[in-house]
Structure formats: C-alpha cells, structure tokens
Amino acid sequence: MTTPPTTAPTPAVSMLRLLGGFQISQALYVTARAGIADRLAAGPRTVPELTEGTGLRPELLRRLLRTLAAEGVFGYDETSDGVSLGALGHTLRTDVPESVRNVALMWMETHYRPFAGLWGTLHDGIPAAEAELGMPFFDWLAKDPAGVATFSGAMGDLMRAVRADALAALELDGVRTLVDIGGADGTALAELAVRNPQLRGTVFDLPHVVAAAPGLLRGRGVEDRIAAVGGDFFTAVPSGADCYLACFILHDWNDEQAARILGRIHEAAAPGARLFLVETVLGEGTPPEIATLLDLTMMGMLHGRERTRGDWRSLLGGADFRLDRIRETGGPMCVVEATRLPRPEDGHGPTT
Template sequence: MNATSASLSGTTARAPAVAMLRLLGGFQISQALYVTARAGVADELAAGPRPVGAVAEATGLRPDLLRRLLRSLAAERVFAYDEERDSVALGPLGHTLRGGTDESVREVALMWMETHYRPFGRLWSTLHDGVPAAERELGRPFFDWLGEDPDRVAGFSAAMADLMRAVRRDAIDALDLTGVRHLVDIGGADGTCLAALAGRHPWLRGTVFDLPHVVPAAHDTLRRAGVADRVDTRGGDFFQAVPEGADAYLACFVLHDWNDEQSTRILERVHEAAAPGARLLLVETVLGRGPAPEIATMLDLTMMGIVDGRERTLEDWRSLLAGAGFRLTRAVETASPMCVVEAVRTDR
C-alpha cells in the first residue's frame, strides 16, 4: 500500500466520525445563520460580491470575526468566500436569507433561534416524561408564552408567511377549490395564504380566523393584496367554535401543532360549523410521502420539543379525521414537502 492509498483508506475509515461531527456542530451553524440573518448580510450581497470589510461596516459586525463566520458558512454553501480578494458573495443557498423574496426563510431563521433554540436544551427531560421542552424552559405552554408579547406574535406570523411562500406554495397551488364560494382559513395568521387564494380566484370569498390578538395583522395583508372587499377576519378560539356556513374549511400547517386529542377537538368544532358535505382541506406533511421526507421528520422533532404536536402518516390522518366525523378522500403530493389532505364532512 502506498502513501496515497493509505491516506485515502484512513479518510474513508474516519468518514462516519467526520459526518457525525458535522451533525453535532449543527447548533453552531444554526446560530451563525441567525447572526447573518439578523444582521442582513445576505441583503448586502443582493447586487453581487463585496469586500468583507464593506459588509462588516454596513452590518455593524467586526470584520475579523465576520470573515471567520463566512468561511464556516461557505462550507455549507450559504456564502462564497474569495480568500484572495477577501470578498464574499451569495452561495447557492444564500438568497434564502434575504428578506422579502419568494424563497426567503429569513424570518424562520430569526424566529426559530429566538423561540426554539434555548428550549431544545431540555429535550432530555422531554424524552423521559413527555413534557415539551419549551413548556419546561418557558414555564408555560409555548403558544401561551408567545401570545404574551406582540413582538413575538409578529415574528411568528412573519415566519409562517415565509414558510407559506417558500415551502407551502406548491401545496397552496394544488388546492382544488372547485365549487367553493366561501373558504374559512382556520389559524390563518396574517392572511398570507387566503390573500393569495382570493387573488387567484376572483369569485372566492373568505374569512381569516385566528386568535383575537393575531388576526389584526391580516388587515394590511388583505388590503395590500386588493382582496379586503372579499375576505374578512374573525377572532376566536378554534377549540371553542369556528365560523359557520362555509363551503370549505382550510387548516394550513395547524393540526401538527396539537396532539390527537386536541386536534380532534378542533376538527369537532369544524364539524359542528360545517354543513353536510362541506369540504376540509389540510396542508400538512405526511410522513413518508413527498419529495423531501426528511423535512417531515425534522418537523416531528420540532413538535416534540416545542409543543405537544406531531407529524402524521396517511393512516394517522385517516384515523384522526374519521374520529371527528370526516372521511379522507385523497392526499395530494406536491413538489414541496407539504401534501394536501382532502376530506369531506359526514354524519356521525
């Protein structure tokens, strides 16, 4: 064996450990991404490469430390660092940290690191007693804590809007609204989803339904989209009641936040409000389905740590819906990690 083959053999033998070290260092990468997202580094590079010193001056970061951070994220294909010119450009993934673009997840980077990161240090306890790590860390259920601060609510709504544009868009495009005149978006947050649907379907009327302190954010979204004359808002608690009389009810990435008992309560309120034959449209992940199944398993871990929810298999969805008086009719896979789960109200 020559020196080259010995070196290659050693590298191959160490490959699992190297791969594991990258996984173990993921918490550092997520924080580095947060710093660049919060400082607006990707936005500074929208027009092309710039000297690191100029980016540091524009963002208020120390150039020597920014340079080291950019090198680390260049290995993750977020930025492209030119050592010779001491300049930086966006890498293949960098545009996703710019604000306001179709594929942006900048608000997700901010929200996850500001609300999810610290609680996950308590995951050990969750795996022993089932109490979500966030509830133990924050002293109360996550959504109760979130609702106490308008800035947290705004940040969460902005992150959900990013996810709708960047990850759920294909599923929203796949929604079949044939015959639907009035659609209620349950847990509709800032109205981004229903605004898009109403803009696409000029006959559609809609109602954005969410907690009273959340729905005010929808007013500006609907007005900017030019659909405020057809889409209204209602504040309330979907565990108590939802608006009545719609042709169809939409829940986009809502039920995964809740355990089966809580999800059944929400679905029962929809069943009470809906007329016989009304349709239910769920935009959710389905474990084992779609082009990026690893997103569903990652989100399942998120649900475990932050709330008492879960991602579900198709049979899980079928059973959950049947228990609340709905018959699953089909599940539509899309180009995104999200599926459209369709159901119809039945007599119980």
C-alpha cells in the same frame, strides 16, 4: 472562491458536521439578523463593507462567513476579502419568494434555547419549551407582540417555502366561501383569493395573531372579499362556509386537541362541506425527511406531532369526516382532502 469539498467525507466527519449543526444555525441567525444577504443582493462586497453600521467585528465576521461558505450559503475570496451569495444565500434575503429569513430569526429566538432540554422531554413527556418557559409555547408567545410579529413572518415564509406547492394543488372549483382556520396574517388565503376571483372567505385566528391580516389583505387587494376574524378554534369557528382550510395547524396539537378542533369545524360546517388540510404525511412528500424534522420540532416545542396516512384516516374518521384522498405535491407538504359527514343531530345543518 471557497467551495464545498468534493470528496466524500468519512462517517466520523459526517457525524461531526451533524453534531455541529447548532453552531451553523447560530451562524445563520447572525447573518440573517445583520441582513448580510440583502447587502449582497447587488453583488459582492468586502467583509469591512458588510460590517458597516452593524456593530459586527470584521475579523470575527470573516471567520463566520468562511464557515458558511463551506455550506454553500456564501462565497468567500481570500485574495480580495470579497463575499458573495452562494447557492443558498438568497434564501436569507428579505425580497425573494424563497426567503426563509424570518424562520432563521424565529427558530433561534424561540426554539433554540428550549431544545437544550430535549433529554428531559424524552423522560417526562413535557415539551422542552414548556419546561423552559414555564408555560405552553403559544401562551408565552402571546405575551410578546414583537415575538408574535416574528412568528407570523416566519409562518409566511414557511407558506412560501414549503406550502406553496400544496396551496397551488388545492382544487377550489365550485368553492364560493372558505374559512382558513389558524390563518395567521392571511398570507395563504390572500394568495388563494388572488388566484380564484370568485372566492370569498375568512381568515380566522387568535385576535392578537389575526390583527396583522387586514393590512396584508389590503396590500393584496382582496380586502373586499376576505374578512379577518379573531377567536379560539377550540371554542368555535366561523360557520356557513362550504369549504374549510387548515394549513399546518393540526400538527401543532396531540390527537385529543386536534379532534377538538375538527369537532368545532364539524359543528360550523354543513353536511357535505369540504375540508382541506395542508400537512406533512410521514413517509410521503418530497423530500420526506422534512416531516421527520418537523416531528422533532413538535416534540420539543409543543404537544403535537406529524402523522402517517393511517393516523390521518383515524383522526378524521373519529371526528366524522371521511378521508377522500391524500395528494402528494411538488414539495414536502401534502393535501389531505376530506368531506364532512352528517350526524343525527344535524337536522338540516347550517346553510351555505
């Protein structure tokens, strides 16, 4: 079986591997799109068997799989022409908790081409995606229902892969009603509702995004406690909850835009309502390099960014939320916990 090399590479070789990252990501996309990992779930198969019904050429797929075998994604046996799943291969299956197959599809279909314009971004400050697509990324995505479905699936994958530890760390004792701001297809809130039978809540996102939520909520058996509501969080969010959650949302936006979202949450919530943000915190989390990689993604695709502990304190304080604590979890995401502070114009505020 082909295995990754055991000797330490020279600096030049290490740099060549980094420079070749774009080729690896495209090779992973091909195997994800062809469903190669799913075909190997029951055990090794030969290269010709793997190409059946895919339209892929066996002699070319063989070369691609050799490359990915060196990265630990697949195993390849030259004698039998057999292919098996490597240490990382299961993450491209569709039926495992650690699957990031949808991320492989989404990043290559939406992020790859714009990133060729990163040079321009660092000169003019315009996200490469916006320059490439002629409009903000989310506006472009909304025009493609299939793209929205892929994006929602990728966000679900990310929730399971990098947010699961953070969601498990949420302390919801005493929380009766929760609104998940930007909750997409409801994956996160459905999971929380299953774990917390007392919880009722609302998945809130753009109408074309949240349209997928009712089916998922029915599938998880929580449709009687969790509603799906469409809207724009820059305009207004559902009111009356005693807790608000935003998973991986504020990092998409610059400070002014993030402050507007927090402002809408502040208007909807009563004094003392809790706010949980599941986000990266630069320099914190395990492993911390995920945050810097995501920061680069934000630079190329959107106007957002990842933030430090001080950044979060400043952003929340400016929107009249008190930062209570930031909790590291077993993964790269942290739980940023805050409390809504009253304003003079609140009066008694909305009821919960």
